[in-house]
Amino acid sequence: MAEMEETTVPFKNLTSREYPGHKKKVHSVAWNCTGTKLASGSVDQTARVWHIEPHGHGKVKDIELKGHTDSVDQLCWDPKHADLIATASGDKTVRLWDARSGKCAQLAELSGENINITYKPDGTHIAVGNRDDELTILDVRKFKPIHKRKFNYEVNEIAWSTTSEIFFLTTGNGTVEVLAYPSLRPVDTLMAHTAGCYCIAIDPLGRYFAVGSADSLVSLWDISEMLCVRTFTKLESPVRTISFNNTGEYLASASEDLFIDISNVQTGRTVHQIPCRAAMNSVEWNPKSNLLAYAGDDKNKYQTDEGVFRIFGFKNSA
Template sequence: MEEMIPFKSLHSREYQGHKKKVHSVAWNCTGTKLASGSVDQTARIWHIEAHGHSKVKDMELKGHTDSVDQLCWDPKHSDLVATASGDKSVRLWDARSGKCTQQAELSGENINITYKSDGTHIAVGNRDDELTILDVRKFKPLHRRKFNYEVNEISWNISGDLFFLTTGLGTVEVLSYPSLHRRDTLTAHTAGCYCIAIDPKGRYFAVGSADSLVSLWDISDMLCLRTFTKLEWPVRTISFNYTGDYVASASEDLFIDISNVQTGRTVHQIPCRAAMNSVEWNPKYNLLAYAGDDKNPKYNADEGVFRIFGFESS
Protein backbone atom coordinates (compact mmCIF):
# COMPACT_ATOMS: atom_id res chain seq x y z
CA MET A 1 0.00 0.00 0.00
CA GLU A 2 1.59 3.25 -1.07
CA GLU A 3 2.06 5.96 1.48
CA MET A 4 0.08 9.11 0.78
CA ILE A 5 2.08 12.30 0.75
CA PRO A 6 0.35 15.09 2.70
CA PHE A 7 0.25 17.39 -0.34
CA LYS A 8 -2.40 19.55 1.35
CA SER A 9 0.14 20.88 3.88
CA LEU A 10 2.65 21.91 1.20
CA HIS A 11 2.85 25.25 -0.54
CA SER A 12 4.42 27.00 -3.55
CA ARG A 13 7.19 29.58 -3.82
CA GLU A 14 7.46 32.10 -6.63
CA TYR A 15 10.67 32.84 -8.56
CA GLN A 16 10.95 35.99 -10.63
CA GLY A 17 13.70 36.96 -13.03
CA HIS A 18 12.41 36.83 -16.58
CA LYS A 19 10.90 39.89 -18.26
CA LYS A 20 8.30 37.90 -20.22
CA LYS A 21 6.41 34.68 -19.75
CA VAL A 22 8.23 31.43 -19.01
CA HIS A 23 7.67 28.67 -21.56
CA SER A 24 9.72 25.84 -20.10
CA VAL A 25 11.11 24.66 -16.75
CA ALA A 26 13.44 21.69 -16.28
CA TRP A 27 15.50 20.19 -13.42
CA ASN A 28 19.04 18.91 -13.75
CA CYS A 29 19.81 15.24 -13.05
CA THR A 30 20.76 15.84 -9.40
CA GLY A 31 17.68 17.96 -8.68
CA THR A 32 19.80 20.89 -7.43
CA LYS A 33 19.35 23.32 -10.32
CA LEU A 34 16.37 24.41 -12.34
CA ALA A 35 16.52 26.00 -15.79
CA SER A 36 13.79 28.26 -17.13
CA GLY A 37 13.34 29.37 -20.74
CA SER A 38 11.36 32.47 -21.66
CA VAL A 39 9.81 34.55 -24.41
CA ASP A 40 12.35 37.22 -23.33
CA GLN A 41 14.97 35.26 -25.39
CA THR A 42 16.93 34.11 -22.35
CA ALA A 43 17.25 31.03 -20.19
CA ARG A 44 18.08 31.22 -16.49
CA ILE A 45 19.69 28.76 -14.09
CA TRP A 46 18.44 28.71 -10.50
CA HIS A 47 20.09 26.95 -7.54
CA ILE A 48 17.21 25.43 -5.57
CA GLU A 49 17.61 23.89 -2.14
CA ALA A 50 14.99 21.26 -1.42
CA HIS A 51 14.54 22.24 2.22
CA GLY A 52 16.60 25.39 2.63
CA HIS A 53 15.28 28.92 2.63
CA SER A 54 18.45 30.58 1.42
CA LYS A 55 18.41 33.44 -1.05
CA VAL A 56 18.18 31.92 -4.53
CA LYS A 57 21.03 32.72 -6.91
CA ASP A 58 20.24 32.79 -10.59
CA MET A 59 22.33 33.17 -13.74
CA GLU A 60 21.20 34.47 -17.11
CA LEU A 61 22.06 32.61 -20.33
CA LYS A 62 22.07 35.19 -23.14
CA GLY A 63 22.56 34.72 -26.86
CA HIS A 64 19.32 33.55 -28.45
CA THR A 65 17.54 36.12 -30.62
CA ASP A 66 14.05 34.68 -30.24
CA SER A 67 11.91 32.93 -27.63
CA VAL A 68 13.51 30.01 -25.74
CA ASP A 69 10.63 27.57 -26.08
CA GLN A 70 12.00 24.43 -24.52
CA LEU A 71 15.11 23.28 -22.70
CA CYS A 72 16.49 20.07 -21.22
CA TRP A 73 19.50 19.02 -19.15
CA ASP A 74 22.12 16.45 -19.99
CA PRO A 75 20.89 13.37 -18.07
CA LYS A 76 24.49 12.45 -17.14
CA HIS A 77 25.95 15.88 -16.42
CA SER A 78 24.40 18.21 -13.85
CA ASP A 79 25.85 21.39 -15.41
CA LEU A 80 25.06 21.01 -19.11
CA VAL A 81 21.75 22.31 -20.44
CA ALA A 82 20.43 22.50 -24.02
CA THR A 83 18.03 25.17 -25.29
CA ALA A 84 15.79 25.22 -28.38
CA SER A 85 14.70 28.58 -29.76
CA GLY A 86 12.53 30.16 -32.41
CA ASP A 87 15.76 31.68 -33.80
CA LYS A 88 16.37 28.25 -35.46
CA SER A 89 19.40 27.50 -33.27
CA VAL A 90 20.03 24.93 -30.58
CA ARG A 91 22.59 25.83 -27.95
CA LEU A 92 24.44 23.88 -25.28
CA TRP A 93 25.43 25.82 -22.15
CA ASP A 94 27.68 25.27 -19.17
CA ALA A 95 25.59 26.21 -16.13
CA ARG A 96 28.71 26.98 -14.05
CA SER A 97 30.03 29.74 -16.33
CA GLY A 98 26.80 30.70 -18.15
CA LYS A 99 28.69 30.34 -21.44
CA CYS A 100 27.38 28.76 -24.64
CA THR A 101 29.73 25.85 -25.46
CA GLN A 102 28.09 24.50 -28.64
CA GLN A 103 25.67 25.86 -31.19
CA ALA A 104 23.87 24.33 -34.18
CA GLU A 105 21.88 26.28 -36.77
CA LEU A 106 18.90 24.22 -37.93
CA SER A 107 16.28 24.78 -40.63
CA GLY A 108 13.22 25.98 -38.70
CA GLU A 109 11.78 27.47 -35.52
CA ASN A 110 12.56 24.94 -32.78
CA ILE A 111 9.82 24.11 -30.28
CA ASN A 112 10.79 20.76 -28.74
CA ILE A 113 14.04 19.34 -27.42
CA THR A 114 14.89 16.14 -25.55
CA TYR A 115 18.01 14.19 -24.55
CA LYS A 116 18.62 10.48 -24.99
CA SER A 117 19.02 8.98 -21.51
CA ASP A 118 22.73 8.16 -21.99
CA GLY A 119 23.43 11.82 -22.89
CA THR A 120 24.85 11.06 -26.37
CA HIS A 121 22.11 12.45 -28.63
CA ILE A 122 19.65 15.35 -28.63
CA ALA A 123 16.42 15.36 -30.64
CA VAL A 124 14.87 18.64 -31.76
CA GLY A 125 11.45 19.23 -33.32
CA ASN A 126 10.49 22.40 -35.19
CA ARG A 127 7.30 24.17 -36.31
CA ASP A 128 7.63 22.61 -39.77
CA ASP A 129 7.28 19.09 -38.29
CA GLU A 130 10.90 18.29 -38.95
CA LEU A 131 12.91 16.14 -36.55
CA THR A 132 16.68 16.59 -36.22
CA ILE A 133 18.90 14.33 -34.14
CA LEU A 134 22.21 15.83 -33.06
CA ASP A 135 25.33 14.04 -31.92
CA VAL A 136 26.19 15.86 -28.68
CA ARG A 137 29.99 15.62 -29.04
CA LYS A 138 30.26 17.03 -32.56
CA PHE A 139 26.97 18.97 -32.30
CA LYS A 140 26.16 17.99 -35.88
CA PRO A 141 22.94 16.46 -37.24
CA LEU A 142 22.94 12.64 -37.49
CA HIS A 143 19.41 12.34 -38.87
CA ARG A 144 16.86 14.71 -40.33
CA ARG A 145 13.31 13.72 -41.10
CA LYS A 146 10.32 15.75 -42.21
CA PHE A 147 6.86 14.38 -41.38
CA ASN A 148 3.70 15.08 -43.35
CA TYR A 149 1.61 15.48 -40.20
CA GLU A 150 1.82 17.64 -37.08
CA VAL A 151 4.56 16.42 -34.73
CA ASN A 152 4.32 17.70 -31.17
CA GLU A 153 6.37 16.46 -28.22
CA ILE A 154 9.12 13.85 -28.63
CA SER A 155 10.90 11.47 -26.25
CA TRP A 156 13.16 8.46 -26.01
CA ASN A 157 12.36 5.59 -23.65
CA ILE A 158 14.77 4.99 -20.74
CA SER A 159 16.87 2.39 -22.58
CA GLY A 160 17.09 4.58 -25.71
CA ASP A 161 15.97 1.94 -28.24
CA LEU A 162 12.52 3.49 -28.81
CA PHE A 163 11.63 7.00 -29.89
CA PHE A 164 8.14 8.46 -29.43
CA LEU A 165 6.39 11.22 -31.36
CA THR A 166 3.01 12.64 -30.37
CA THR A 167 1.04 13.78 -33.40
CA GLY A 168 -1.81 16.06 -34.37
CA LEU A 169 -3.67 12.96 -35.65
CA GLY A 170 -4.26 11.74 -32.08
CA THR A 171 -1.62 9.03 -32.47
CA VAL A 172 1.68 8.21 -30.85
CA GLU A 173 4.27 7.03 -33.35
CA VAL A 174 6.73 4.55 -31.86
CA LEU A 175 9.99 4.36 -33.82
CA SER A 176 12.91 1.98 -33.33
CA TYR A 177 16.14 3.78 -32.52
CA PRO A 178 18.59 4.45 -34.12
CA SER A 179 16.98 3.26 -37.38
CA LEU A 180 13.87 5.46 -36.90
CA HIS A 181 11.78 2.74 -38.57
CA ARG A 182 8.17 2.78 -37.47
CA ARG A 183 7.46 0.08 -34.95
CA ASP A 184 3.94 0.96 -33.90
CA THR A 185 1.24 3.56 -34.34
CA LEU A 186 -0.90 3.89 -31.23
CA THR A 187 -4.35 5.39 -31.69
CA ALA A 188 -4.26 7.18 -28.38
CA HIS A 189 -6.81 10.02 -28.43
CA THR A 190 -9.73 11.45 -30.40
CA ALA A 191 -7.86 14.74 -30.90
CA GLY A 192 -4.23 15.80 -31.29
CA CYS A 193 -1.67 14.47 -28.81
CA TYR A 194 0.33 17.38 -27.41
CA CYS A 195 2.70 16.06 -24.76
CA ILE A 196 4.37 12.89 -23.52
CA ALA A 197 6.20 11.91 -20.33
CA ILE A 198 8.13 8.73 -19.51
CA ASP A 199 7.88 7.22 -16.03
CA PRO A 200 11.40 7.43 -14.48
CA LYS A 201 11.20 3.72 -13.59
CA GLY A 202 10.61 2.90 -17.26
CA ARG A 203 7.26 1.13 -16.81
CA TYR A 204 4.82 3.60 -18.33
CA PHE A 205 4.41 6.63 -20.49
CA ALA A 206 1.66 9.22 -20.30
CA VAL A 207 0.17 11.23 -23.16
CA GLY A 208 -1.74 14.50 -22.89
CA SER A 209 -4.22 15.44 -25.58
CA ALA A 210 -6.38 18.23 -26.99
CA ASP A 211 -9.38 16.08 -25.92
CA SER A 212 -8.47 17.11 -22.31
CA LEU A 213 -7.56 13.55 -21.30
CA VAL A 214 -4.27 12.07 -20.11
CA SER A 215 -3.76 8.42 -21.07
CA LEU A 216 -1.39 6.05 -19.25
CA TRP A 217 0.34 3.31 -21.29
CA ASP A 218 2.27 0.20 -20.37
CA ILE A 219 5.57 0.57 -22.21
CA SER A 220 6.24 -3.17 -22.56
CA ASP A 221 3.03 -4.12 -24.36
CA MET A 222 1.93 -0.65 -25.58
CA LEU A 223 -1.53 -0.99 -24.05
CA CYS A 224 -3.54 1.84 -22.52
CA LEU A 225 -4.06 1.14 -18.81
CA ARG A 226 -6.26 4.10 -17.83
CA THR A 227 -7.15 7.70 -18.49
CA PHE A 228 -7.14 10.71 -16.17
CA THR A 229 -10.18 12.88 -16.71
CA LYS A 230 -9.92 15.85 -14.34
CA LEU A 231 -8.91 18.56 -16.81
CA GLU A 232 -11.43 20.24 -19.11
CA TRP A 233 -9.06 21.94 -21.56
CA PRO A 234 -6.37 20.63 -23.93
CA VAL A 235 -3.54 19.09 -21.91
CA ARG A 236 -0.36 21.07 -22.53
CA THR A 237 2.16 19.50 -20.17
CA ILE A 238 2.61 16.39 -18.00
CA SER A 239 5.29 14.96 -15.71
CA PHE A 240 5.83 11.91 -13.48
CA ASN A 241 7.31 12.36 -10.01
CA TYR A 242 10.63 10.65 -9.21
CA THR A 243 9.05 7.45 -7.86
CA GLY A 244 6.59 7.18 -10.75
CA ASP A 245 3.66 7.10 -8.29
CA TYR A 246 2.15 10.46 -9.29
CA VAL A 247 1.54 12.26 -12.54
CA ALA A 248 0.99 16.02 -12.78
CA SER A 249 -0.92 17.47 -15.71
CA ALA A 250 -1.91 20.99 -16.67
CA SER A 251 -3.84 22.93 -19.28
CA GLU A 252 -5.85 26.15 -19.44
CA ASP A 253 -7.79 24.96 -16.38
CA LEU A 254 -6.88 27.09 -13.38
CA PHE A 255 -5.35 24.20 -11.46
CA ILE A 256 -2.63 21.58 -11.89
CA ASP A 257 -3.90 18.06 -11.30
CA ILE A 258 -1.76 15.56 -9.36
CA SER A 259 -3.12 12.02 -9.69
CA ASN A 260 -2.14 8.62 -8.35
CA VAL A 261 -0.80 6.59 -11.28
CA GLN A 262 -2.15 3.25 -9.94
CA THR A 263 -5.69 4.33 -9.06
CA GLY A 264 -6.17 7.21 -11.49
CA ARG A 265 -7.58 9.31 -8.64
CA THR A 266 -6.66 12.93 -7.95
CA VAL A 267 -4.64 13.34 -4.76
CA HIS A 268 -4.17 17.12 -4.97
CA GLN A 269 -4.84 20.15 -7.14
CA ILE A 270 -2.55 23.18 -7.18
CA PRO A 271 -4.49 26.35 -7.96
CA CYS A 272 -2.98 28.61 -10.63
CA ARG A 273 -3.96 31.94 -12.14
CA ALA A 274 -3.31 31.23 -15.83
CA ALA A 275 -2.89 28.54 -18.46
CA MET A 276 0.21 26.45 -17.77
CA ASN A 277 3.03 25.92 -20.29
CA SER A 278 5.32 23.56 -18.39
CA VAL A 279 5.26 21.33 -15.32
CA GLU A 280 8.21 19.22 -14.19
CA TRP A 281 8.87 17.15 -11.08
CA ASN A 282 12.29 17.18 -9.47
CA PRO A 283 14.19 13.87 -10.06
CA LYS A 284 14.97 13.39 -6.33
CA TYR A 285 12.22 15.11 -4.30
CA ASN A 286 8.51 15.80 -4.53
CA LEU A 287 9.01 19.35 -5.77
CA LEU A 288 6.99 20.38 -8.83
CA ALA A 289 8.13 23.36 -10.92
CA TYR A 290 5.45 25.03 -13.04
CA ALA A 291 5.20 28.04 -15.32
CA GLY A 292 2.42 29.61 -17.33
CA ASP A 293 0.87 32.64 -18.96
CA ASP A 294 0.71 34.65 -15.72
CA LYS A 295 -0.12 38.31 -16.18
CA ASN A 296 0.43 41.09 -13.69
CA PRO A 297 -3.17 42.18 -12.98
CA LYS A 298 -2.07 45.77 -12.44
CA TYR A 299 -0.33 46.23 -15.79
CA ASN A 300 -1.79 43.28 -17.77
CA ALA A 301 1.81 42.47 -18.72
CA ASP A 302 3.56 39.08 -18.69
CA GLU A 303 4.93 38.32 -15.23
CA GLY A 304 7.90 36.18 -16.18
CA VAL A 305 7.57 34.00 -13.08
CA PHE A 306 7.59 30.31 -12.31
CA ARG A 307 6.69 28.55 -9.10
CA ILE A 308 7.76 25.44 -7.24
CA PHE A 309 5.23 23.45 -5.22
CA GLY A 310 6.23 21.06 -2.43
CA PHE A 311 7.77 23.20 0.27
CA GLU A 312 6.74 22.69 3.87
CA SER A 313 5.51 25.68 5.78
CA SER A 314 8.39 27.24 7.66
Protein backbone atom coordinates (compact mmCIF):
# COMPACT_ATOMS: atom_id res chain seq x y z
CA MET A 1 0.00 0.00 0.00
CA ALA A 2 1.40 3.38 -0.99
CA GLU A 3 1.35 5.94 1.78
CA MET A 4 0.03 9.42 1.21
CA GLU A 5 3.53 10.83 1.30
CA GLU A 6 4.56 8.59 -1.57
CA THR A 7 2.35 10.56 -3.97
CA THR A 8 4.17 13.80 -3.24
CA VAL A 9 7.69 12.47 -2.65
CA PRO A 10 7.77 9.29 -4.75
CA PHE A 11 11.50 8.55 -4.49
CA LYS A 12 12.27 9.81 -1.02
CA ASN A 13 13.46 6.70 0.88
CA LEU A 14 15.04 4.85 -2.02
CA THR A 15 18.66 4.04 -2.58
CA SER A 16 21.11 2.97 -5.32
CA ARG A 17 23.06 -0.29 -5.63
CA GLU A 18 26.36 -0.58 -7.44
CA TYR A 19 27.18 -3.36 -9.94
CA PRO A 20 30.91 -3.73 -10.68
CA GLY A 21 32.21 -6.12 -13.33
CA HIS A 22 33.51 -4.23 -16.35
CA LYS A 23 37.18 -3.32 -16.63
CA LYS A 24 36.52 0.07 -18.24
CA LYS A 25 33.71 2.59 -18.19
CA VAL A 26 30.16 1.61 -19.09
CA HIS A 27 28.67 3.43 -22.08
CA SER A 28 25.20 1.93 -22.23
CA VAL A 29 22.63 0.24 -19.99
CA ALA A 30 19.34 -1.29 -21.16
CA TRP A 31 16.56 -3.41 -19.63
CA ASN A 32 14.90 -6.34 -21.37
CA CYS A 33 11.17 -6.24 -22.12
CA THR A 34 10.18 -8.08 -18.93
CA GLY A 35 12.38 -5.90 -16.69
CA THR A 36 14.19 -8.94 -15.26
CA LYS A 37 17.56 -8.51 -16.96
CA LEU A 38 19.81 -5.54 -17.51
CA ALA A 39 22.57 -5.37 -20.12
CA SER A 40 25.62 -3.14 -19.90
CA GLY A 41 27.99 -2.27 -22.74
CA SER A 42 31.52 -1.08 -22.05
CA VAL A 43 34.68 0.41 -23.48
CA ASP A 44 36.30 -2.92 -22.40
CA GLN A 45 34.82 -4.46 -25.62
CA THR A 46 32.28 -6.61 -23.78
CA ALA A 47 28.64 -6.51 -22.87
CA ARG A 48 27.26 -8.15 -19.74
CA VAL A 49 23.81 -9.39 -18.88
CA TRP A 50 22.71 -9.15 -15.25
CA HIS A 51 19.75 -10.91 -13.68
CA ILE A 52 18.25 -8.27 -11.40
CA GLU A 53 15.98 -9.22 -8.52
CA PRO A 54 13.24 -6.58 -8.02
CA HIS A 55 14.28 -6.05 -4.40
CA GLY A 56 17.98 -6.04 -5.17
CA HIS A 57 18.82 -8.86 -2.78
CA GLY A 58 20.74 -12.05 -3.39
CA LYS A 59 23.84 -12.74 -5.42
CA VAL A 60 23.69 -11.13 -8.85
CA LYS A 61 24.39 -13.50 -11.73
CA ASP A 62 25.94 -12.01 -14.83
CA ILE A 63 27.00 -13.43 -18.20
CA GLU A 64 29.78 -11.88 -20.27
CA LEU A 65 29.18 -11.38 -24.00
CA LYS A 66 32.61 -11.54 -25.64
CA GLY A 67 33.51 -11.13 -29.28
CA HIS A 68 33.64 -7.45 -30.16
CA THR A 69 37.11 -6.02 -30.81
CA ASP A 70 36.24 -2.41 -29.96
CA SER A 71 34.06 -0.48 -27.52
CA VAL A 72 30.42 -1.58 -27.15
CA ASP A 73 28.82 1.84 -27.42
CA GLN A 74 25.14 1.03 -27.37
CA LEU A 75 22.91 -1.99 -26.97
CA CYS A 76 19.20 -2.74 -27.06
CA TRP A 77 16.95 -5.70 -26.35
CA ASP A 78 14.46 -7.31 -28.70
CA PRO A 79 11.15 -5.71 -27.58
CA LYS A 80 9.33 -9.04 -28.08
CA HIS A 81 11.94 -11.50 -26.79
CA ALA A 82 13.34 -11.24 -23.26
CA ASP A 83 16.60 -13.07 -24.10
CA LEU A 84 17.74 -11.51 -27.37
CA ILE A 85 20.02 -8.50 -27.31
CA ALA A 86 21.74 -6.50 -30.05
CA THR A 87 25.05 -4.67 -29.59
CA ALA A 88 26.66 -1.93 -31.70
CA SER A 89 30.43 -1.53 -31.63
CA GLY A 90 33.23 0.60 -33.00
CA ASP A 91 34.54 -2.59 -34.66
CA LYS A 92 31.96 -2.00 -37.47
CA THR A 93 29.87 -5.02 -36.50
CA VAL A 94 26.44 -5.46 -34.99
CA ARG A 95 25.90 -8.65 -33.05
CA LEU A 96 22.77 -10.40 -31.85
CA TRP A 97 23.19 -12.47 -28.68
CA ASP A 98 21.26 -15.07 -26.78
CA ALA A 99 21.37 -13.79 -23.20
CA ARG A 100 20.81 -17.30 -21.77
CA SER A 101 23.94 -18.85 -23.27
CA GLY A 102 26.01 -15.69 -23.85
CA LYS A 103 26.56 -16.87 -27.44
CA CYS A 104 26.53 -14.62 -30.50
CA ALA A 105 23.66 -15.80 -32.72
CA GLN A 106 24.04 -13.35 -35.63
CA LEU A 107 26.66 -10.93 -36.90
CA ALA A 108 26.43 -8.16 -39.49
CA GLU A 109 29.54 -6.40 -40.81
CA LEU A 110 28.73 -2.79 -41.66
CA SER A 111 30.73 0.05 -43.18
CA GLY A 112 31.51 2.29 -40.21
CA GLU A 113 32.05 2.56 -36.47
CA ASN A 114 28.63 1.98 -34.94
CA ILE A 115 27.48 4.25 -32.12
CA ASN A 116 23.67 3.96 -32.05
CA ILE A 117 21.28 1.04 -32.18
CA THR A 118 17.55 0.69 -31.65
CA TYR A 119 14.86 -1.92 -32.29
CA LYS A 120 11.62 -1.34 -34.16
CA PRO A 121 8.82 -1.83 -31.59
CA ASP A 122 7.57 -5.03 -33.31
CA GLY A 123 11.06 -6.57 -33.17
CA THR A 124 11.40 -7.06 -36.97
CA HIS A 125 14.02 -4.41 -37.79
CA ILE A 126 17.09 -2.89 -36.14
CA ALA A 127 18.35 0.60 -36.97
CA VAL A 128 22.08 1.32 -36.59
CA GLY A 129 23.83 4.68 -36.81
CA ASN A 130 27.57 5.12 -37.28
CA ARG A 131 30.19 7.85 -36.84
CA ASP A 132 29.92 8.74 -40.53
CA ASP A 133 26.24 9.73 -40.12
CA GLU A 134 25.08 6.68 -42.02
CA LEU A 135 21.89 4.85 -41.08
CA THR A 136 21.51 1.12 -41.74
CA ILE A 137 18.26 -0.80 -41.28
CA LEU A 138 18.74 -4.53 -40.65
CA ASP A 139 16.13 -7.20 -41.17
CA VAL A 140 16.36 -9.18 -37.93
CA ARG A 141 15.41 -12.54 -39.47
CA LYS A 142 18.13 -12.55 -42.13
CA PHE A 143 20.35 -10.10 -40.19
CA LYS A 144 21.16 -8.31 -43.44
CA PRO A 145 20.88 -4.61 -44.35
CA ILE A 146 17.66 -3.76 -46.21
CA HIS A 147 18.20 0.00 -46.29
CA LYS A 148 21.17 2.35 -46.07
CA ARG A 149 21.19 6.11 -46.04
CA LYS A 150 23.97 8.63 -45.55
CA PHE A 151 23.03 12.03 -44.17
CA ASN A 152 24.91 15.28 -44.82
CA TYR A 153 24.49 16.42 -41.21
CA GLU A 154 25.57 15.05 -37.83
CA VAL A 155 23.17 12.32 -36.71
CA ASN A 156 23.25 11.73 -32.97
CA GLU A 157 20.46 9.44 -31.78
CA ILE A 158 17.71 7.52 -33.54
CA ALA A 159 14.28 6.21 -32.50
CA TRP A 160 11.02 4.80 -33.81
CA SER A 161 7.66 6.05 -32.57
CA THR A 162 5.62 3.45 -30.65
CA THR A 163 3.50 2.82 -33.78
CA SER A 164 6.68 2.48 -35.96
CA GLU A 165 5.21 4.85 -38.55
CA ILE A 166 7.67 7.62 -37.68
CA PHE A 167 11.45 7.48 -37.47
CA PHE A 168 13.29 10.24 -35.61
CA LEU A 169 16.87 11.48 -35.96
CA THR A 170 18.40 14.03 -33.57
CA THR A 171 21.04 16.17 -35.29
CA GLY A 172 24.00 18.38 -34.60
CA ASN A 173 22.06 21.28 -36.14
CA GLY A 174 19.66 21.45 -33.19
CA THR A 175 16.90 19.82 -35.22
CA VAL A 176 14.87 16.65 -34.99
CA GLU A 177 14.35 15.14 -38.43
CA VAL A 178 11.02 13.34 -38.75
CA LEU A 179 10.94 10.59 -41.39
CA ALA A 180 8.10 8.33 -42.53
CA TYR A 181 8.74 4.62 -42.05
CA PRO A 182 9.48 2.39 -43.92
CA SER A 183 10.11 4.82 -46.81
CA LEU A 184 12.42 7.09 -44.72
CA ARG A 185 10.88 9.99 -46.63
CA PRO A 186 11.39 13.34 -44.84
CA VAL A 187 8.13 14.54 -43.28
CA ASP A 188 9.21 17.40 -41.03
CA THR A 189 12.20 19.22 -39.58
CA LEU A 190 11.62 20.38 -36.00
CA MET A 191 13.71 23.35 -34.92
CA ALA A 192 14.06 21.91 -31.45
CA HIS A 193 17.09 23.54 -29.79
CA THR A 194 19.68 26.27 -30.22
CA ALA A 195 22.52 23.71 -30.10
CA GLY A 196 22.99 20.08 -31.15
CA CYS A 197 20.33 17.58 -30.13
CA TYR A 198 22.09 14.63 -28.51
CA CYS A 199 19.44 12.19 -27.32
CA ILE A 200 15.80 11.22 -27.73
CA ALA A 201 13.35 9.15 -25.70
CA ILE A 202 9.84 8.00 -26.57
CA ASP A 203 7.07 8.03 -23.98
CA PRO A 204 5.92 4.38 -23.61
CA LEU A 205 2.29 5.51 -23.90
CA GLY A 206 3.04 7.05 -27.30
CA ARG A 207 1.94 10.60 -26.41
CA TYR A 208 5.29 12.39 -26.30
CA PHE A 209 8.93 12.28 -27.16
CA ALA A 210 11.68 14.12 -25.30
CA VAL A 211 14.89 15.56 -26.72
CA GLY A 212 18.08 16.39 -24.81
CA SER A 213 20.41 19.04 -26.17
CA ALA A 214 23.85 20.59 -25.87
CA ASP A 215 22.04 23.77 -24.74
CA SER A 216 21.40 21.90 -21.42
CA LEU A 217 17.62 21.84 -21.97
CA VAL A 218 15.25 18.91 -22.41
CA SER A 219 12.23 19.58 -24.62
CA LEU A 220 8.98 17.59 -24.50
CA TRP A 221 7.03 17.20 -27.75
CA ASP A 222 3.47 16.14 -28.47
CA ILE A 223 3.81 13.37 -31.06
CA SER A 224 0.43 13.89 -32.74
CA GLU A 225 0.91 17.66 -33.14
CA MET A 226 4.73 17.72 -33.42
CA LEU A 227 4.69 20.70 -31.08
CA CYS A 228 6.90 21.44 -28.09
CA VAL A 229 4.73 21.49 -24.97
CA ARG A 230 7.33 21.95 -22.22
CA THR A 231 11.03 22.34 -21.44
CA PHE A 232 12.97 21.03 -18.45
CA THR A 233 15.66 23.41 -17.26
CA LYS A 234 17.34 21.78 -14.25
CA LEU A 235 20.59 20.66 -15.90
CA GLU A 236 23.44 23.07 -16.60
CA SER A 237 25.58 20.95 -18.95
CA PRO A 238 24.86 19.32 -22.34
CA VAL A 239 22.16 16.67 -21.89
CA ARG A 240 23.61 13.26 -22.76
CA THR A 241 20.86 10.79 -21.90
CA ILE A 242 17.13 10.75 -21.08
CA SER A 243 14.48 8.12 -20.31
CA PHE A 244 10.74 7.94 -19.54
CA ASN A 245 9.58 5.62 -16.79
CA ASN A 246 7.13 2.81 -17.56
CA THR A 247 3.99 4.85 -16.83
CA GLY A 248 5.19 7.91 -18.76
CA GLU A 249 4.84 9.90 -15.56
CA TYR A 250 8.52 10.70 -14.96
CA LEU A 251 11.46 11.70 -17.11
CA ALA A 252 15.06 11.11 -16.03
CA SER A 253 17.76 13.25 -17.62
CA ALA A 254 21.51 13.42 -17.08
CA SER A 255 24.59 15.29 -18.26
CA GLU A 256 28.01 16.19 -16.90
CA ASP A 257 26.28 17.68 -13.85
CA LEU A 258 26.80 15.54 -10.77
CA PHE A 259 23.15 14.56 -10.40
CA ILE A 260 20.40 12.86 -12.40
CA ASP A 261 17.19 14.88 -12.56
CA ILE A 262 13.83 13.12 -12.28
CA SER A 263 10.95 15.39 -13.27
CA ASN A 264 7.20 15.03 -13.48
CA VAL A 265 6.33 14.97 -17.19
CA GLN A 266 3.02 16.86 -16.79
CA THR A 267 4.22 19.66 -14.50
CA GLY A 268 7.88 19.88 -15.51
CA ARG A 269 8.79 19.99 -11.81
CA THR A 270 11.74 18.08 -10.34
CA VAL A 271 10.54 15.34 -7.98
CA HIS A 272 13.97 13.88 -7.13
CA GLN A 273 17.66 14.22 -7.89
CA ILE A 274 20.08 11.29 -7.68
CA PRO A 275 23.61 12.41 -6.81
CA CYS A 276 26.38 10.93 -8.98
CA ARG A 277 30.16 11.21 -9.02
CA ALA A 278 30.80 11.66 -12.73
CA ALA A 279 29.30 12.64 -16.07
CA MET A 280 26.55 10.21 -17.09
CA ASN A 281 26.53 8.20 -20.32
CA SER A 282 23.27 6.30 -20.06
CA VAL A 283 20.09 6.26 -17.97
CA GLU A 284 17.22 3.84 -18.49
CA TRP A 285 14.06 3.08 -16.52
CA ASN A 286 12.91 -0.49 -16.02
CA PRO A 287 9.84 -1.20 -18.23
CA LYS A 288 7.83 -2.62 -15.30
CA SER A 289 8.86 -0.69 -12.18
CA ASN A 290 10.55 2.47 -10.93
CA LEU A 291 14.10 1.16 -11.05
CA LEU A 292 16.50 3.47 -12.90
CA ALA A 293 19.79 2.07 -14.23
CA TYR A 294 22.56 4.59 -14.83
CA ALA A 295 26.22 4.53 -15.86
CA GLY A 296 28.89 7.17 -16.30
CA ASP A 297 32.55 8.08 -16.38
CA ASP A 298 33.25 7.00 -12.79
CA LYS A 299 36.90 6.75 -11.74
CA ASN A 300 38.37 5.01 -8.71
CA LYS A 301 40.91 6.55 -6.32
CA TYR A 302 43.71 5.62 -8.73
CA GLN A 303 41.98 7.66 -11.46
CA THR A 304 41.25 4.64 -13.63
CA ASP A 305 37.81 3.70 -14.96
CA GLU A 306 35.64 1.94 -12.42
CA GLY A 307 33.52 0.01 -14.92
CA VAL A 308 30.39 0.11 -12.77
CA PHE A 309 26.76 0.94 -13.25
CA ARG A 310 24.15 1.59 -10.59
CA ILE A 311 20.44 1.02 -10.14
CA PHE A 312 18.35 3.48 -8.18
CA GLY A 313 14.95 2.61 -6.70
CA PHE A 314 15.61 -0.05 -4.07
CA LYS A 315 14.10 0.34 -0.62
CA ASN A 316 16.61 1.69 1.87
CA SER A 317 17.28 -1.13 4.34
CA ALA A 318 18.22 1.31 7.09
